[in-house]
Amino acid sequence: MGFQGVKEGFITSRLDEMVNWARRNSLWPMPMGISCCAIEMMSFAGPRFDVSRFGSEVFRFSPRQSDLMIVAGTVTYKMAKVVRKIYDQMPDPKWVMAMGACASSGGMYRSYPVVQGIDLFVPVDMYVAGCPPRPDAVLKGLMEIQKKIARGEPPGQKVSYIDEGVSVERQGSRKAFEEV
């Protein structure tokens, strides 16, 4: 009944913007907590950092109800199949955040069982640096994904990363990203 005082109760907008507004303010994360970064991810969801300020407090343990996969931890070749399966089960549109050094690049595990970056098998929208990243860096990553959605960018196209509280955005694939 909040519109009682409003004589002409309508607003004008584009449908896309309305849909994107709804999407970015209800990004439900899929907690792909594989190792120690998951502890920081829990803190990011907890009352101190409180991700519910951004509408993302609903951690769904089913991929079918989530929009954002936070890959938090070391992905081995054996686990890569599982990560990809869960990514495939998420409904479109979907976003992926590589949280921490291991998910972004293999991190300190430069050895045979660890995938050297999850972008080798899933498209990644946001890399968050740190080992593990602080919860506020993850929050910043989430806010950057919200900005991407607000701009109407399709998921998995533009790469950006959070580095010690500074966000950087670049167009193109990871290869182009490394050349810059």
Place this chain on the structure above:
Amino acid sequence: MKDRVLEKLSKKFKTSILAVEEFAANPKLYATDLVVTVKKSDLISICEFLCSDAELRFDSLRDLMGIDQYLPEDRYEVVYNIYSLRNNFRLFLKVKVDEHDLKVPTVVGIWPAANWLEREAYDMYGLVFEGHPDLRRIYMPEEFEYFPLRKEFPLMGIPGSLPLPKK
């Protein structure tokens, strides 16, 4: 306790003990450590004796690991870390395994804890534990063809040996 173990072992298995390492000779060991290298063919009877002897009672297998020494002869070793709860004494049993004969008798019948540990040694070094009830890889995927802790295996693995899902 160390002398008692050695005395009992050498009395019963005089010919099958190849070497004994102690703190006095090897400063890398702790004072209470005792490392006994035995013949592979007598491993099972020695383990059975150590486990069931009323005085020694080495009833707990704490660890089992493979080692790749990368030598032309007797390249691999299997180390059994066994512990006697009654006597508070730890004993390392060693068996040497040649590259051309990777078979080692299993100790699962004596200490059931050996089941997964032997699977790990098989996964990492390709040592075949004969008589093991379920000798499969434990860490690496089933279809993996190499043994990653062997010295000739490159740190970054062999390209294409572990398939990734398609992007």
